[in-house]
Amino acid sequence: MPLHAPAATTAASARELIAAQGGRVTRTRVAVIEALQRSAHPLSHDELGAVLDGADIAHDRVTLYRALDWLVEQGIAQRIAGGERAWRFEIRRGDDHRHAHFHCERCGQIVCLEDVPTASAPHLPAGFELERAELVLHGACADCGRAAAKGSAR
Numbered sequence: 001m002p003l004h005a006p007a008a009t010t011a012a013s014a015r016e017l018i019a020a021q022g023g024r025v026t027r028t029r030v031a032v033i034e035a036l037q038r039s040a041h042p043l044s045h046d047e048l049g050a051v052l053d054g055a056d057i058a059h060d061r062v063t064l065y066r067a068l069d070w071l072v073e074q075g076i077a078q079r080i081a082g083g084e085r086a087w088r089f090e091i092r093r094g095d096d097h098r099h100a101h102f103h104c105e106r107c108g109q110i111v112c113l114e115d116v117p118t119a120s121a122p123h124l125p126a127g128f129e130l131e132r133a134e135l136v137l138h139g140a141c142a143d144c145g146r147a148a149a150k151g152s153a154r
């Protein structure tokens with residue numbers, strides 16, 4: 001499986017990550033970072049909201065958006081574009097660890113493809129500056145692909 005193991009073993013604690021950026025350590029930020037570190041795949045806004053609910057952390061959509069925006073601005077987390085304009089979030093593990101993602105068009109899951117590097121910087125026209133490059137492959141994940149194959153075999 002291309003899923004990465006939870007980054008928690010090598011990652012700094014949520015509080016350390018926040019403090020290193022000079023940020024305020026809030027329950028929401030800590031809970032979001034910990035959820036992302038525990039998860040083997042990038043999480044959507046709704047999934048993170050459910051985690052906060054489960055941990056009994058009062059929040060609303062705006063609080064969560066602000067926390068995520070801050071984490072992305074600080075380079076602690078990164079956004080991955082899924083389908084239907086739904087962003088997924090994962091902990092960023094440095095510029096030397098870029099990998100592609102797979103978006104399942106059927107179940108909407110985004111999976112990390114640790115072994116597939118994103119394309120190296122392309123040759124850009126004069127005056128263009130690259131800030132970030134991402135590679136998202138779209139299709140059916142193993143579960144959905146198998147389900148479809150089973151269905152058509154009948």
Ligand SMILES: [Zn+2]
Pocket residue numbers: 104105106107108109140141142143144145
């Ligand atoms: Zn799927």
Ligand SMILES: [Zn+2]
Pocket residue numbers: 042090099100101111112113
């Ligand atoms: Zn990833």
